[in-house]
Amino acid sequence: MATINKNFEKLASGYLFPEIARRTASWQKDNPGIEIMRLGIGNTTEALPPAVCAAMHEKIEALSERSTYSGYGDEQGDTYLREALVAYYGRYGVELDPTEFFVSDGAKSDAANLQDIFGKDNVVAIQDPAYPVYVDSNVVAGRTGLFDKESGRYNGFVYLKSNEENGFIPSPPDEKVDLIYLCSPNNPTGSVATKEQLKAFVDYAIRNKSVIIFDSAYSEYITEEGYPRSIYEVEGAEKCAIEINSFSKFSGFTGVRLGWTIVPKALECEDAPSGVLNALWNRRQCTFFNGASNIAQAGGFAALSGDGYAQSRALVDYYMENARIIGEGLKKVGLTVYGGVNSPYIWAKTPNNMPSWAFFDLLLDTCHVVVTPGSGFGPAGEGFVRVSSYGHRENVIQAMASIEENLAI
């Protein structure tokens, strides 16, 4: 008699983006022929860098010949790519070893899978609001009680509130927690942590033998000087932090699929001296994963240096110009906005304390623009919407013109 994993029944509601799609489709049905402008989902829209495409074409050529064909590669990723990643981190003064890198099909699955190597009774701290996979993967794994509708929170998690008062970067918790998820530059709030702010978490983690899971998927979007791009720029972080990152937002690989996770050899926790967590993640990947696509890896390698890097940087600059246009436009209509400077996301306060979903509906109804309700990322996101700069420039300009013309607040 098979039974299901009952933890799935704890999940609060349908995933945020299907609900946005449902409301948008329903509105479109009632308003046929009106063009909807989408600044909602964080999905890249511009073409892949030419150097990346050339490298992937070349790999396909190699695969099409028996003499140069290759099948399964190393589960951890091809050595040449891991060495290139070591060099990439070297630019920021971070010294790592190829055996500390685990190339994957993306940061989202790694973010979900990493909890596999930790005990069920670990207490998990998450930023509120947060990228949903950190929350949902731990709910499904059984690390929480039930969802409390009143507070919008799961029993058992420790929520680190990100709000206007703390500039959307929380401090470490007062109580002892075991796993801490941090994302900087942050999705959804667009905030970025300083070295001092990260150091507070690293010091906390070392003191409490906790492990930080640091998501730096937007590190290439940091435009201002002085912000760390990797948590390993903070002294001691190699003892207490795992870092995940991805080619998705940096080089347009959202559909190609390629990411990486760093589990340092020096990483330790309560019952695991240095080396053990690295070996556990290696064991987990070798058992459950057969390696990332070799075509994607050839593309990723090209994105890390030379023309491929310059072209990837240009892609980031393109989205950041969109972010500037959105930020300016929203300010012009009188909204209070955060983010958008070191991140592709603008975190806008709703007018007159309007709930997130009400403002979502208002923007859709009157301006025909789709954004993401902040409350979908956690209770502290209530009263905000996330505006994404992923879109063609002409669409972004059109959407902002519509907001400037039609939004009455």
Ligand SMILES: *Cc1c(COP(=O)(O)O)cnc(C)c1O
């Ligand atoms: C987009 C995004 C990722 C990237 O996920 P992939 O699976 O590599 O595409 C990771 N973390 C955050 C916070 C993101 O927004």
